[in-house]
Amino acid sequence: MMKRQQTLKLLFLLIAFFISITVGAQISALSDASIPTEYSAGTQDLIHIFCSAPDQNAGQLTATSASGAGANFEWTKYNSGTGLFDPFLSDNSGGATSTISNLESGGYRVEVTAGATTETYTAWVMNSWYTATAEITESTCDYFQVQAAFEEAQLVYYDLATGAEQQIFKDVKTRWTADGDQVAAVLNPQIFSPPARNTEYTLTVYDRFDCQVEVSVLYESVVTAASFAASPMEGEAPLEVAFTSTSLNADQYEWFFFRDRDEMILEGQGGTVVQDSILQTAIDQNPVFVYENSGTYQVKLVTTKFSDDFACRDTFYLDSYIVALSSLVEVPNVFTPNGDGLNDEFVVKYQSLQSIHVQIFNRWGKKIHSWENNNVQGFESTVSESAWDGKIGGRYASPGVYYYVVQAKGRDDQTRNAHGFFHLFREK
Structure with missing residues (x-):
């Protein structure tokens, strides 16, 4: 992700550099992104976008004398009510450059006077920010619901030819991640098959300028994940097998030791209804079971997680069978x-x-x-x-x-x- 962000910033800087050549601008900025205006007529200017926090004026512009000689700089700021540029700052220090900082969003123009020559340049500053909130509003055995909202800075500038307001397209997107993996791309997702452990989910709101905000919520698990290991899986009858639960987030364990598979198959082929396939049950976390007779046996574990409103269960079967060898x-x-x-x-x-x-x-x-x-x-x-x-x-x-x-x-x-x-x- 970091590499992608660096690549995008480099791309924006290159674009801004080539645009500055085409529009003849002499105002530069160490912004997070720069794009050209889309005036209906006349020379296009640059819009410098600064990723910031709410109530933070991160904008900064630097004007440079075209000749490189010392100059006077008269800065003005665009007034959307009158369509004119009002006085903002005078810099008569006589340097070749002039920098203004802590700028709020808006249009800025500078007149650079070096000797008898005066040049005029214009640029726009946009402080772009996001805030976000998120919470889990519903949690069941099958899913949980995340409810999120965000606010954003509206990036607008004005067509200097007509005075019309222009909205900057940011292409805002959202994504939810957990443990580094994306789990949803919508703002308010339902997360199905929730994990059997407490997990932090992070919402990222971001745009094409790489301005973003993150907010996290902690999912406190109400589900369980059943699993276990058996040892040995094969041996001579009587075969003593130790079962070790590797389940997550379980309050209760129910073990089901089935009858010999071949015996039940023969019963079914003979037209007899198998009344009970269970040989024995247990409720220990890590039981030991002795298979007195030879055969092929399956085992099932059902785990339960209790909460105030409901009980969530999960079931796990062995991938293979326990084999008690024949005499x-x-x-x-x-x-x-x-x-x-x-x-x-x-x-x-x-x-x-x-x-x-x-x-x-x-x-x-x-x-x-x-x-x-x-x-x-x-x-x-x-x-x-x-x-x-x-x-x-x-x-x-x-x-x-x-x-x-x-x-x-x-x-x-x-x-x-x-x-x-x-x-x-x-x-x-």
């Missing part, structure tokens, strides 16, 4: 109980089980060993347990082929059965 049983096909510390035991790997029962048979179908665990506890990784040390009655079993039968019940209440054979080797 699994794996058994080896070879083990070597030879005491070397490597693969000495028949190890069963499993996950997401409630119970597991392993039976081992020799080649003639005789059961020689059984092992079970009917109290599988919660865990975060696959469990590996030794189901047989390779001994029968305290003595090492003979090398050869053996058979196993596994009966297990998963956390999803599904039965997981496995059977097959494995080789027992004892070579060192």
Whole structure:
């Protein structure tokens, strides 16, 4: 924005410079902008625009003797009632330039007398200012209303040929910004989807000469923005998941833990109306939930912000699903109980089980060993347990082929059965 302002000011100065050449003016000014008059006839003069505050006369003009020699300067000021220039200031200091300051808006003329030569120059001064007020008049869960107003200096000059009043076109515009971003370009906007935090909104009233005023209002948020994170998002059942609210401006938290997605889909395909998709609810800010059974689960958080007149709510769903992995049983096909510390035991790997029962048979179908665990506890990784040390009655079993039968019940209440054979080797 600053770069744009500097560019515009440079452009105005260049325009003023070239205009001063074309109209033959010898009055200069360090103004914020300069434009030519639009008289109906005769030589055009420059209008120097000074961005100022109300009741501030920021105008300043400097007249220069065309020859560069010392001169007398007689300044007069335009009288719109008579159409004449009334005496304003005499400068007989004998310098080559004369400067008048603290000028109110109006037309100024100077007669520069150097020796026997007298030159006359005219210029206009415009003190341009704005004042603005703004307030929030209505605030709801969906929007808030900003009401603003501004006053401005009326920039007028007079056609010296006819005496007619001429209004200067300023092209006044407005914009509202928050956190550096524009949110509206109208004076009294309704701001929809208000933020869930207190935010300052700034109104800028500005014109093509880069004169402007700013006023700010503080929006005190009455809305909430729900959001949360879950960790872990995947693991073996029973899966313990910690939910952390990252919501803004919330007074109340309502969590909805849905049933397994595939289970509800199957119910719908079977013609059964899903009566309740909610598995459980919670009202803690940061709850912990244990998924006892495997499945794919969605979670919803509803936050509420209470105010004197109403309660605003917001809803947030996970972008993906929490996955409690299905039960699994794996058994080896070879083990070597030879005491070397490597693969000495028949190890069963499993996950997401409630119970597991392993039976081992020799080649003639005789059961020689059984092992079970009917109290599988919660865990975060696959469990590996030794189901047989390779001994029968305290003595090492003979090398050869053996058979196993596994009966297990998963956390999803599904039965997981496995059977097959494995080789027992004892070579060192």
